[in-house]
Amino acid sequence: MPQKKQNIKKKLLTRDRTISILSSDGLIRASITKNTDSVSQAQKRHALDYISASLLARQISAASLCASFLKGEERIIIEIQGSGPIKYIYSEALSIGEVRGFVELRKKLDTENINSFRDAVGIGLFKLCRIVYNKNIPVEGIIPIQKGDIASDLAHYFNQSEQIPSAVSLDVKLSDEGDITQSAGILIQAMPGADIDLLKEIASGIGAEGFSLCSLFAKDYSAEDVLNIVLPFDFSVTRNIQTDFFCRCSLENFKSKLIALGAQEIQDMKDKKQNELVCRYCNEKYYLSDNDFTELLSHLQVTSN
Numbered sequence: 001m002p003q004k005k006q007n008i009k010k011k012l013l014t015r016d017r018t019i020s021i022l023s024s025d026g027l028i029r030a031s032i033t034k035n036t037d038s039v040s041q042a043q044k045r046h047a048l049d050y051i052s053a054s055l056l057a058r059q060i061s062a063a064s065l066c067a068s069f070l071k072g073e074e075r076i077i078i079e080i081q082g083s084g085p086i087k088y089i090y091s092e093a094l095s096i097g098e099v100r101g102f103v104e105l106r107k108k109l110d111t112e113n114i115n116s117f118r119d120a121v122g123i124g125l126f127k128l129c130r131i132v133y134n135k136n137i138p139v140e141g142i143i144p145i146q147k148g149d150i151a152s153d154l155a156h157y158f159n160q161s162e163q164i165p166s167a168v169s170l171d172v173k174l175s176d177e178g179d180i181t182q183s184a185g186i187l188i189q190a191m192p193g194a195d196i197d198l199l200k201e202i203a204s205g206i207g208a209e210g211f212s213l214c215s216l217f218a219k220d221y222s223a224e225d226v227l228n229i230v231l232p233f234d235f236s237v238t239r240n241i242q243t244d245f246f247c248r249c250s251l252e253n254f255k256s257k258l259i260a261l262g263a264q265e266i267q268d269m270k271d272k273k274q275n276e277l278v279c280r281y282c283n284e285k286y287y288l289s290d291n292d293f294t295e296l297l298s299h300l301q302v303t304s305n
């Protein structure tokens with residue numbers, strides 16, 4: 001194969017993807033995500049240390065895995081509220097493949113003295129929220145944080161809150177410098193009537209020492225190849241979507257939200273030259289020009305008359 005074609009093939013193979021499948025008997029569903037580029041971008045955008053970045057990556061994977069069973073613009077938001085040096089982790093995935101997220105620290109992480117994810121997040125809450133069509137309010141479930149490694153938390157959440165027996169593996173590899181070099185996750189769920197022993201067997205396979213999703217992807221296996229290795233049954237692919245770090249923020253969006261602050265507050269911002277707006281989800285910075293301030297103030301003037 002010519003070099004150029006080979007490069008394109010490799011690029012397609014390594015592109016971030018989330019795939020969901022259904023077993024041929026219809027009783028087990030699974031999803032798998034490989035999202036190295038998306039979560040690396042999250043790490044860079046938020047300038048995260050390697051522990052925060054690993055946790056955010058795992059949590060973004062978890063959201064993508066759950067979102068792949070939804071449709072269109074439906075989405076999953078996962079939040080961790082902890083008592084440790086990491087105060088809060090937010091991840092969001094739209095069914096169509098957009099992901100974003102951020103981490104809030106109580107203080108800068110002393111990474112040398114953190115030996116587990118539990119050390120980093122402490123105790124607290126794991127919350128999963130599903131925003132779906134035809135429901136006016138989001139569907140939410142909350143459990144206490146388990147190990148804080150997101151995988152145990154997500155599996156426990158499904159077993160406990162939704163009574164769906166589930167197996168989860170989330171994996172992140174880092175360079176010596178602490179940059180994410182590979183990230184992937186898998187979620188397998190038993191539907192009513194499924195063979196629970198089979199699910200347990202799969203769970204112990206993906207939970208075994210030495211099993212690493214990232215190592216499989218590093219061998220250039222496709223997501224389908226990995227599913228074939230992990231799942232001892234025939235299946236059909238029900239969805240296969242590209243996954244990207246993407247945030248829908250824009251200056252116009254910010255401006256429409258600023259209106260709610262009222263004229264006085266906006267005038268104050270203008271006077272103090274506070275014109276920088278930062279998106280918490282993607283860390284993008286926007287700047288209000290004098291024209292933007294004038295436009296906002298005159299809009300408020302008109303609506304108050």
Ligand SMILES: [Zn+2]
Binds near residue numbers: 249283284
């Ligand atoms: Zn944003």
